[in-house]
Amino acid sequence: MKDRKSAILGKPFPAHPTRREIDLPGCRPLPPGDDAPALVRQIMANPNYRLADADADFLDRDVMRGARLQLDYQKAETLLRDHGIAHSIVVFGGTRVTEPERAAATLAALEAESARHPEDADLQRRLRVARRLNDKSRYYDIAREFGRIVGAAEGEHGNRLAIVTGGGPGIMEAANRGAVEAGARTVGLNITLPHEQLPNPYVTPDLCFRFRYFALRKLHFLLRARALVVFPGGFGTFDELFETLTLIQTRKIQPVPVILVGRDYWARAFDADFLVEEGVIDPEDRALFWYAETAQEIWEDIQRWYARAGRALIGTPTHTEGGAMP
Known part of the structure; x- marks a missing residue:
């Protein structure tokens, strides 16, 4: 009745979103005995036939x-947004700085040998x-404790603040570990x-990314990033530290706290006062x-x-606030 009424009015029903009544020519079976099926399979198996992505x-x-x-x-941007990770405390440090028990065992073995x-x-x-x-293994415990503190704060702030590390061993492991022990997600x-x-x-499985x-x-x-916390480390740690300081120095990003953990280590590894005296950085750069x-x-x-800066540690994320680059 509906089809008849449609035909009478000359106004057809909408087409089915996926199904057809009659297959298009390219979808029809090929005649028996034809060599085409083998050729078609060969074409479809060729790497160049794959979808580009x-x-x-x-x-x-x-x-x-x-x-x-x-x-x-x-990929990382989309998934971090999906999981509601709005702000981070970034922790860097050496991969060779292990937990005290492991460091002590390594030392004991070498002393015996x-x-x-x-x-x-050698x-x-x-x-x-x-x-x-x-x-230096004491820094593992400090990073782990700091991860617990931030992890507890994450819960207070609706899971919007997370510890972010490079995901590797050593100090990074310690910070991620502490956050997990506080029941928080960690990146x-x-x-x-x-x-x-x-x-x-x-690292929280859904929040571990490989670049x-x-x-x-x-x-x-x-x-x-809402802060950068840097423990003793090597080339990789220095790379991230100096790049962040350069971005803040040039105001390519808004300033964030940059904290070096362990004065004895850093004062010897990186003499910023010497750089000021040599005139290659300004006193205000030393205060970064x-x-x-x-x-x-x-x-x-x-x-x-953050209290002195008149800014919120946890706030509405933008691409021009709290360390974000334009």
Whole structure:
């Protein structure tokens, strides 16, 4: 009745959104005995027939670097937004700074081996390094405690503030671990390296991202950053520290607290007062960071900085506030 009425009025019903009454020519079965099916299968199996976004070999070509850069940015950005991660406290530090028990065990083993081979100069050097790393293992506990403090604050602020690290071992592991122990979510921004770095087990699985490009990883470290807390570390730690200080110095990003944990280590590794005296930075640049020694001191310093700046540690995220780059 409806079809008849439709035909009478000359106004057909809407087409089905997916189904057809008659298959289009390209969908019809081929005649028996025809060689075409084998040829069609060969065509469809060819890598060039793959959808562009499903063709990993094509995406790996040099000419696709622009697309890869966009994907490296967009995946993490989209998923962080989906999970409501609005603000972050970024923690950097050495991968070789392990928890005290592990550092003590390594030192004990080297001491025993050194006693058996006192003439081995390389072994004596490794022993000296192990003693220093054992001394620095206290920073693992400080980072872990700081992660717990921020993790507890995350709950107070509606899960909008998160510890963010590079997702690797050492100090990064400690900060992620402390946040998890406080029942909070925690973020890891890992990087693809020729010698693969596995993520530490304390990063929230839904919030562990792996980047191809250091530049995009650095961008995501700072887009939501409300503070940068830097523990003793090596080249990678210095890289992130100096880049952040440069961005703040030039006001490419709004200033955020930058706290170096462990004055004894940093004053020897990085003499900012010397740079001021040499005239290569200004006194106000020296004031862009300071030192702290305990987890509680770090947290109180961050809160005090925001109170003095007249800004909220937790607020509405924008792309021009709280460390975000335009």
